[in-house]
Amino acid sequence: MANFGSLVLRRAFNVGRRQSSTYSGTAATAGGHGGGIKLWKRLSFFVALPGVGLCMLNAYLKHQEESHEQPEFVPYEHLRIRTKRFPWGDGKRSLFHNPHVNALPDGYEEVAHH
Structure with missing residues (x-):
């Protein structure tokens, strides 16, 4: 079983090799980002926005608990x-x-x- 560091280095090396072959003679195709845009869009909608909503709800509920003397x-x-x-x-x-x-x-x- 390979350790985490060698796995990361191996993947980084393979990604770099694939990118250099992509630009070696043919034009880059549109959408050649490997799904990165879809990933970040999904993370924004399904993780970030609900997280902000939960933080707003928490702040509102804490404000309601406080005494205003x-x-x-x-x-x-x-x-x-x-x-x-x-x-x-x-x-x-x-x-x-x-x-x-x-x-x-x-x-x-x-x-x-x-």
Whole structure:
């Protein structure tokens, strides 16, 4: 029984020999890829796309399990330092401000829950 390394080398050598004889006097025929396109197309449709779908489903279910409670505000001096105002809005909120998660320097905003 041949080991895996010699089998791979033997196949690589045989593939190289077949390719050189293909181009030796005749033009390459269309579809001479040995089924590689069909293999990758099938892998894309039957492995990759279902895998992406399963990952999306897993992320959605994990998101549904999470508790969406507001973290406790602790007024640490080194956090939320503002040396100058932001150039938009009232100048207190960052560009991607989320009032449920991001606190202002003096605490969370009062947000009406619906």
